[in-house]
Amino acid sequence: MIKVNDNFRKLSASYLFSEVARKIASFKSDNGNCNVIRMDIGDVTIPMLHSVVAAMHEAVDELALSTSFRGYGPEQGYPFLRNLIAEHDYAERGLAIDASDIFISDGAKSDLANLGDIYSRDCIVAVMNPSYPVYVDDSVIDGRAGEFVGGRWNRLMYLDCNSYNDFVPDLPKQKADIIFLCFPNNPTGEGITKTALSKWVEYARENGSVIIYDSAYEAFVREHDIVRSVYEIDGADEVAIEVRSFSKTAGFTGVRCGYTVVPHKLKGRFADGSVVDLNSLWNRRQTTMFNGASYISQKGAAAIYTPAGKKDVKAATDYYIRNARIIKESLQKIGFCAYGGVNSPYVWASPGDGRNSWEIFESLLQKYHFSSTPGSGFGQNGEGFVRLTGFNSLENTQNAMQMMINA
């Protein structure tokens, strides 16, 4: 038998979401199959935007004709989409990102993992705590996390976030090579200001680090001082890779499309000290291991840059933010501390009374019949919090919150 990657044994069984589902099912069955409003949803619920659907229909029709059929596309993505992104997501906002810096993918999750192919196994990885669990698990599988001791991986650097630092981590005392930052953040829902992010860019420049900036939720940014792209910070194009997704922006969680920006100015070193362009490494990695995102998805994604598409995206993200705001304000009315929900579909909340995340989850479920996600599932610093999302319908969100306030 072959030897397998032992690191898989180190991964903790991912019981969080299945445990949430199991507890909801058992609560329902003990209570005459009562209705539970799902406020733990991490997926969009609004159907595909009209503008995107029309573009995807057209793409399918093109593929049906011998005159316009397409097979394999460019591994980096079609120029029509790379150009639109460069123009609308960057140039329009005064940011100089070239289309050749942009690589279209089948979503952010795969890129976040695959980027691990281009940096050395020895790199010290820093992750926010709490964070989207993928950064940690990818590092475990790749052998960069070390051993799990006392609730932490001993080779990972944890960037602690809590209310005392507005959920924006302080700079580490030691050197981190790869730094995963995510803003607006999942799970806390908090954004980052230019001033705060500038410090990270400066740190990366001083230490020769690379920031992997996950801005999957940039389309939810509403406040002017909150950063949408890491490249808003001067010099970031020499130290940062930006990973983006159309999933929450435009309902692509099932269709799959996203992109990663690897600027040409970003450099690395081989073991013999010779300097290499990370863009060319990523290009080599992608052309070897990826055959491009589907033409249909890319045509759909292109439609969100039309005037109608932009309107649709704004309306859908506004809808989720409105729900999140209702959740946040309602929780505050019953005495919770609640964060996020302004530039994000997520609300991060704590009663601050010493109860742990699962106890809070249970009490919200038992008393008010709605579900949440226990914050401890996102890292040690999530203990004592729950995450709620604005992805349910407005009606369900209002009903759940009314039930809580009127109780």
Ligand code: PLP
């Ligand atoms: N990054 C963050 C912070 C997320 O919350 C998610 C999805 O929930 C992703 C990336 C993955 O996005 P995609 O659907 O593009 O793989």
